[in-house]
Amino acid sequence: MVKKPLKIVTIGGGSSYTPELIEGFIKRFDSLPAGEIWLVDIPAGEEKLQIVGSLAQRMVEKAGHPIHIHLTTNRREALKDADFVTTQFRVGLLDARAKDERIPLKYGVIGQETNGPGGLLKGLRTIPVILDIIKDMEELCPDAWLINFTNPAGMVTEAVLRHSSWKKVVGLCNVPVGMKMGIAKLLDVSPEKVFIDFAGLNHMVFGLDVYVDGTSVLKEVIEKLADPDKSLTMKNIADLGWEPEFIRALGFLPCPYHRYYYQTEKMLEEEKKAAEENGTRAEVVKALEKELFELYKDPELGEKPKQLEKRGGAYYSDAACSLINSIYNDSRDIQPVNTKNNGAIASIPFDSAVEINCVITKEGPKPIAIGDLPVPVRGLVQQIKSFERIAAEAAVSKDYHKALLAMTINPLVPSDTKAKEILDEMLDAHGLTDFLKPHQKEDMIKK
Template identity: 75%
Template sequence: MKTGIKIVTIGGGSSYTPELIEGFIKYYDELPVSEIWLVDVEAGKEKLGIVGGLAKRMVEKSGVPIDIHLSLDRRQALQDADYVTTQFRVGLLDARAKDEGIPLKHGVLGQETNGPGGLFKALRTIPVILDICRDMEELCPNAWLINFTNPAGMVTEAVLRHSNIKKVVGLCNVPIGMEMGVAKLLDVEHSRVRIDFAGLNHMVYGLDVYVDGVSVKNKVISLIADSEKSITMKNIEAMGWEPEFLQALNVMTCPYHNYYYKSGDMLKKELKNYEEGGTRALVVKKLEDELFELYKDPNLSIKPPQLEKRGGAYYSDAAVRLIHSMYTDKKDIQAVNTMNRGAIANLPFESAVEISCVISKDGPKPIAMGELPVAVNGLVQQIKSFERVAIEAAVTGDYNTALLAMTINPLVPSDRVAKVILDEMLEAHKEFLPQFNVHEYSNQ
């Protein structure tokens, strides 16, 4: 008879894995994990070995009875899993460098989950996640899929629309990062802060902000207008906001809104970095190399603090907190990506949204937020249209649909520019886009 919880992490060779292991160790008394399978592909074998070694040392040091397994055989690992977490990157950081660099060559924002870069990350990732879902349907049909792979919102929506897996939750560290940011700004414990989140992944708004149940939204909006106090992430530079704009918007923005409300400033900044030879992918690559050198040290048996520079801070807090709340039927409130079910009145019932949910053994139950404010609704609707069309392109491999998705993204200036970037990126990523007949469309 099976005892304990079986976790399978796909993309187990990721530099984030030590955060995840740390979280499972911390929660072990209430979340009795008996085995963790770290799974990767052949190209990630070396990193899997390094991270796996550190994971085993961390578990050994903690004294908890968790067995760590390393595998390149996804199907073997998935058998009878209880929770499957996904944190993979198709094409590794080289693909990210192309996602950032190619659009910038054509004067368009290059970013890993927004604009053309976000589209191509989705085109590469969605077929793989749907493949994983088919394996799960066969090998662990009762397991929960907890997806951290970007673009998390599109991946969640693709699973909901194109697989039989309904027990899926998309996870992002932006909402928990915003909560932690507010706690720091107001010098209070994180547990006292709650934000009413509503929107989409990397397009989520704080409709209200509370400390001990009392709204502090106006105070927070006034504070974050200052670039010194802006709440941001390691991969997005804070630029501050016009106070009058934020006050009129009357909701808390997330770091990724910089790309939409400050497109010109962000493009200028990214072009400067690009010309000086440094998109974010290259910075991350250097950080990753340094982290893996640290991970190799046989005397290291804790998560090194340098990991927080990677941009994935609070990952273990978000991922393990979610699984813990589901397993213990905690009924606390967390922001996740899940089916809308009418919680945001002006978005489709069956669409994936990022929203505050009550987390129980039955998964996330979205909290009704009513209609999004008029001032933000238009942008959210446009991004949702882009996501839906991008998912269709990823599933069908249809060139015209991909061009449509690229063109309707608000960060792309015209259909002509969209076509030039699309053709170049299809060629650059063809190894990871088997659903597209690249040769038919190149050099047009």
Template identity: 80%
Template structure:
């Protein structure tokens, strides 16, 4: 009988990894991790070693028997894993900078997971994730895949549709961030607040908010209508909502909804920021360099507080809580990306949605919400169509499918502009998109 759990983290050299280590240390009594494999690619070797050494110091400080392995060999790492977490970025931050900068030239929002940038992140990421799934089928067929790699909804959609992996959950820190923001606005501890989440990744709504079991949704909406209280995130400009709009909407949007409901203002904000301080990727590059300088310090043996500036606050809590709840069959409620199975009436049953689920040892069981309110239903369906077509384009490498995906995204104003952006971005990302450039001979 195997002792302890083997967890493999692909993209182990990420600046977020110390959050994950902290989460496993905190839960060790319930979640006996014996091996943690941090895996990366050659280009990430230096960062992997820096983060890996910090991870070892953190575990040593905690006095726990968790073995940390650093590896560039994914297949070696995956053998007999119990959980596989993915947190990688194909093309690194340079690719993200292109995703953000190129659309701006055409007067279109350039953003990591929305619009043309989200499409291209998906096109680069999905073939890699499906390769990991193939390895898992062979080397750890019973393992759970917990994906944090963005765009998490589209990636989960692709795994559900194009791989044989059934044990997959997509995860995002946006719902936790929203709940924390609501608790802060209400002036109460976060564990007293429960939010009924439903929608898609980066397109999730709070349908209701409970404080000690009593609905306080209206109070939260009133708070959001206050321009001094615009709940936002580190990586999204906190432009305040129009009070009449937010009250009329009747549900609580996430920070990313600003791209859809405040498109022209967000575009202007991005253009100004790109000229003054660089795109978000360029800002993050500086932040990452500072973090890795901190991580190098041989005396550092905790997760440094500066990591929260990176936009990933609460992410380890989300990840470790999910793994803990699956392993221990906790049956608590968490918002995750999973197969819809009828939970949201206006989305196909076999599609990925982000919704509250009861987390069991068999995985997430989505909680039915019925239909989404009519005011938000159409936008959610449109983004789901975009994700589906984008995933198909990523798998097939078909140019016309990619053009349709780009054009049906609500942030892209016409097929002509879509084609111009698509052509420039395909060229810019050529080395990471072999499926579009390899001739297939029968």
């Protein structure tokens, strides 16, 4: 039976990550017939959209597949009758990320795009946009799946589940895939042989067990991670080894982002040093993207360039395209995604978003129950879930006090006084005047 060509829409199509995604669709064309791929961006990103779009067209032409690439700044035009919608945008672009990273450092607090104050402010900017996209989808493509890669992915998924009626949403992250690949390299085995029991939240996920060919090798992996020269990390996170006795005591596989919580002082010093010497990660990425887009302009380039790996998007296409492929084909394989808990993790509310292994079906992800999280990790995960829920409420209600509460309960922010100072400066820096307290709005009107 000939399968109907799919219409796939990518919002944030001018991203430097897009060639990863296009490569993923090309590789899976036989099982995932992408007939149309619409790359959407805002007018301010149109130049990058044209550059990336031209590369995407060359890539599909080189592959010889009948995939039609469309470029537009008209989101509604793109969404009409879409089958899958992927989101990978950044509200405020990299300049906003730089503020999220630099401002907290002034107060001796971690500055990072998805953790701590930076994660909160990114959520406050992003969630209203995602909910606006959903309003368009309800009208224009009510049967489509929303595959969200936009950070903070867990908080965004939480907001969609709680503050919209949209059910067909899956949050996605390349961290679990990166962890699996890293473990395979650590053990010198093929990645296909490795299976990890993932459970937790986005950027707060743990590997509760690790298997090779069905046999648990968790203790062996923990011992390898106890060697300071053998760690798992990402391009955007300092490669600090774990304290051997701590990682043995923990007994589970942490994700790279756990360094912000378990090695806060060291990570803060690394961030300060990096910001002084080379700039924040946003500023480094800005320079890297300039190089990438110069490469993308080359009319002879017809494939994803090797340099894209430095951007931090490794395995992005594998995560996104594997998920879409499995939903479309009702594959019923197991993948870690962000979805509604539905009781899979007893320690987290039933209707909250969690990152967990799921069986992927045409009806969406079916989370695999693990019961309670182990006591050593349960409290931290619950605290971050409280932060995500209150932050999502703040983003939807534009309530300053909820935003302050979210900032204060985040474990990376050391006091309520400092939380208020950081929040006030960051809201001002991003021009989020809707969150100003009543007397502040009155002062602005008078001015």
